[in-house]
Amino acid sequence: MxxxxxxxEFPVNITKTCPKTAQLIISQYGGxxxxxxxxxxxxxxxxxxxxxxxGGLLTDIGTEELAHMEMICAMVYQLTKNLTIEDAKAQxxxxxxxxxxxxxxxxxxxxxxxxxxxFQSKGDPITDLTENLAAEQKARTVYDNLLRMIDxxxxxxxxxxxxxREIVHFQRFGEALEQIKxxxxxxxxxxxxxxxxxxxxxxxTENC
Amino acid sequence: MSEIAIASVAKQKxxxxxxxxxxxxxxxxxxxxxxxxxxxxQEKCCEAQPHSETEIALLxxxxxxxxxxxxxxxxxxxxxxxxxxxxxxxxxKQRKAAMEEFxxxxxxLTMDCCSEQCCDVAPWD
Numbered sequence: 640m641x642x643x644x645x646x647x648e649f650p651v652n653i654t655k656t657c658p659k660t661a662q663l664i665i666s667q668y669g670g671x672x673x674x675x676x677x678x679x680x681x682x683x684x685x686x687x688x689x690x691x692x693x694g695g696l697l698t699d700i701g702t703e704e705l706a707h708m709e710m711i712c713a714m715v716y717q718l719t720k721n722l723t724i725e726d727a728k729a730q731x732x733x734x735x736x737x738x739x740x741x742x743x744x745x746x747x748x749x750x751x752x753x754x755x756x757x758f759q760s761k762g763d764p765i766t767d768l769t770e771n772l773a774a775e776q777k778a779r780t781v782y783d784n785l786l787r788m789i790d791x792x793x794x795x796x797x798x799x800x801x802x803x804r805e806i807v808h809f810q811r812f813g814e815a816l817e818q819i820k821x822x823x824x825x826x827x828x829x830x831x832x833x834x835x836x837x838x839x840x841x842x843x844t845e846n847c
Numbered sequence: 848m849s850e851i852a853i854a855s856v857a858k859q860k861x862x863x864x865x866x867x868x869x870x871x872x873x874x875x876x877x878x879x880x881x882x883x884x885x886x887x888x889q890e891k892c893c894e895a896q897p898h899s900e901t902e903i904a905l906l907x908x909x910x911x912x913x914x915x916x917x918x919x920x921x922x923x924x925x926x927x928x929x930x931x932x933x934x935x936x937x938x939x940k941q942r943k944a945a946m947e948e949f950x951x952x953x954x955x956l957t958m959d960c961c962s963e964q965c966c967d968v969a970p971w972d
Binding site: 642643644645646647648649650651652692695696699700703709712713716717765769772782783786787799800801802803804806807808809810811812813814815816817818820825828 | 850852853854855856857858859871873874875877880881882883884886887897898902905906908909912913916917919920921923924925926954955956957958959966968969970971
């Protein structure tokens with residue numbers, strides 16, 4: 640269950656219209672390494688996680704990613720809310736405008752729609768946590784690229800905040816992977832799939 | 848610790864933390880996890896500038912909420928860390944008081960908030 644708190648995780652106050660920048664930032668809404676993808680990935684993976692604490696971490700990070708999605712949407716919204724037709728034409732926002740006017744729709748910077756094909760829920764904790772480590776790094780690289788390209792401090796502050804979160808989440812997923820490893824035989828972590836071959840799984844740690 | 852054929856990340860140990868305000872600006876309460884990109888270093892860390900009275904009131908709530916989020920993620924992988932548990936308890940009290948105060952003065956933030964104010968505001972405006 641979720642409840643809404645009417646509040647952004649970090650403030651977004653963008654005063655200038657800039658559809659060009661909106662088109663770049665929208666990738667972190669609906670793009671391959673975006674916040675929606677991150678949230679759906681973690682919230683999907685958690686059910687079958689054999690260590691309940693790791694399921695709890697996936698819930699907490701998946702929930703924070705929803706708040707990040709809201710920040711990204713707020714940024715896109717503020718960058719386009721006073722859009723004129725001239726702005727849209729001059730800054731390459733005309734194609735988006737035709738289909739969505741100035742509404743939010745999850746797509747990548749290059750226009751590809753959001754798709755679950757961009758993330759995995761594989762049913763193996765080592766595989767899923769390794770995917771999550773990579774996912775956090777991919778998102779960090781997107782924020783690096785955005786920070787190279789965008790000068791306006793009003794836009795950079797929330798982007799820097801979001802980038803910093805990717806590093807913290809990476810650390811937590813790494814620690815979660817270590818927790819899973821403690822339940823397994825360190826001479827062969829790949830002897831069985833803990834999410835499926837339950838006959839081999841026991842809850843004791845320190846198997847090495 | 849370092850092993851072949853599998854990813855490894857060293858477990859973080861509890862150390863000093865930033866206060867709520869600084870942690871919020873940096874995006875983490877943990878100094879050892881604050882790793883800025885080189886292009887960030889060319890600018891000074893400018894604080895989030897609140898634009899209205901409501902935003903000023905909201906900022907202190909956002910700051911302590913954020914510290915609570917960050918310490919909770921730490922506790923997810925360090926469930927028995929006494930320092931982190933202590934910090935969480937302090938932050939829970941702080942956040943509860945800030946939520947009540949904000950709801951009374953401005954508008955309800957969640958369905959649990961008691962408030963007589965109406966709430967035709969959107970957080971993205």
